[in-house]
Amino acid sequence: MSRRALIIDQDTHGPAGTNLQAVALLLNAPDTDVLGVTVCTGDHWRDHQVRQALRFLEVAGRPDIPVVPGAEMPLVNTPDAVAAWEARHGKLIYNGAWDLARPGRWADPRHTPDLPEGNPATAPAAESAAAFIVRHCRARPGEISLWCAAPFTNIALALRLEPQLPALVRELHFMGGSFAPATADREFARTPRREFNFRFDAEAARAVIRAPWPKVVCSPIDVSQNVRAHPDLFAAIARANTPLARYLDRFGPRNRPMWDEVAAATWIDPSLVTRAETLLLDIELDPGAHYGDTLSWHPGTGPGHGERSARVEFAIDEARFRALFVALCSR
Numbered sequence: 001m002s003r004r005a006l007i008i009d010q011d012t013h014g015p016a017g018t019n020l021q022a023v024a025l026l027l028n029a030p031d032t033d034v035l036g037v038t039v040c041t042g043d044h045w046r047d048h049q050v051r052q053a054l055r056f057l058e059v060a061g062r063p064d065i066p067v068v069p070g071a072e073m074p075l076v077n078t079p080d081a082v083a084a085w086e087a088r089h090g091k092l093i094y095n096g097a098w099d100l101a102r103p104g105r106w107a108d109p110r111h112t113p114d115l116p117e118g119n120p121a122t123a124p125a126a127e128s129a130a131a132f133i134v135r136h137c138r139a140r141p142g143e144i145s146l147w148c149a150a151p152f153t154n155i156a157l158a159l160r161l162e163p164q165l166p167a168l169v170r171e172l173h174f175m176g177g178s179f180a181p182a183t184a185d186r187e188f189a190r191t192p193r194r195e196f197n198f199r200f201d202a203e204a205a206r207a208v209i210r211a212p213w214p215k216v217v218c219s220p221i222d223v224s225q226n227v228r229a230h231p232d233l234f235a236a237i238a239r240a241n242t243p244l245a246r247y248l249d250r251f252g253p254r255n256r257p258m259w260d261e262v263a264a265a266t267w268i269d270p271s272l273v274t275r276a277e278t279l280l281l282d283i284e285l286d287p288g289a290h291y292g293d294t295l296s297w298h299p300g301t302g303p304g305h306g307e308r309s310a311r312v313e314f315a316i317d318e319a320r321f322r323a324l325f326v327a328l329c330s331r
Contacts, residue, residue: 138162152174
């Protein structure tokens with residue numbers, strides 16, 4: 001079987017958690033060749049996440065995979081802009097790196113404290129994330145998939161560097177967006193079209209969504225919000241007694257949604273998806289209350305302002321997903 005070339009674009013906040021557990025699945029997928037992990041600010045600051053990605057790859061036995069620093073800030077959005085928006089429209093429930101009221105967050109993007117999982121011995125790549133993406137896609141046109149579960153800043157910067165990037169890649173598969181998730185979670189029940197990856201860098205999200213990729217797969221909140229990381233998953237993984245299994249057993253969050261893990265699994269095995277729709281997508285950039293919201297239309301009903309077609313995942317075979325998660329994290 002030929003191996004599928006992949007670049008992972010992720011905000012690799014850890015230890016473990018949805019971000020790095022998704023990376024674990026992609027690393028251990030038997031037919032996948034991970035070319036690198038590109039990192040931008042999202043759930044936490046870029047530099048902190050780069051160090052967590054490096055340490056994770058050391059634990060997983062893959063320090064050969066480059067970790068490539070990307071954008072420290074979104075294209076337009078800033079903490080001050082968020083503060084001004086919140087003064088008009090109310091507090092955001094989640095704001096990633098800028099959520100300074102949450103434990104373990106700080107205002108200085110260059111602050112790099114000691115990591116609870118241990119500090120990395122390896123160093124990040126000297127190249128920028130955008131240049132790394134463009135260089136590899138130019139070298140292997142039509143072969144590389146972009147798997148993205150962070151704000152789209154790095155991909156938007158790569159598009160600026162190489163406007164023909166969509167013609168050079170195999171597909172764009174991403175975790176992001178929200179439509180009408182069936183959940184009592186106060187964030188998505190109250191604002192069902194607001195999702196962090198899109199909102200944190202809405203301008204980048206629009207630029208990427210509107211680009212003419214040959215294939216786009218969207219794994220939104222709807223498909224993963226109610227798929228939870230129960231303790232039994234980590235107990236099963238722990239039996240493998242590998243460094244990665246011990247890391248996940250120690251740090252893996254219990255009873256949290258598996259947003260990025262589901263998006264990774266459906267890229268690895270698309271047959272896990274039991275319900276999907278083809279929709280036209282765009283991002284709201286009006287600075288009002290709905291800034292960053294997911295916009296969607298059925299084919300043929302869009303306004304024709306640049307919206308693009310995507311396959312949107314809405315349900316998976318959860319039992320098969322859990323079996324895959326345990327199997328790949330136990331390798």
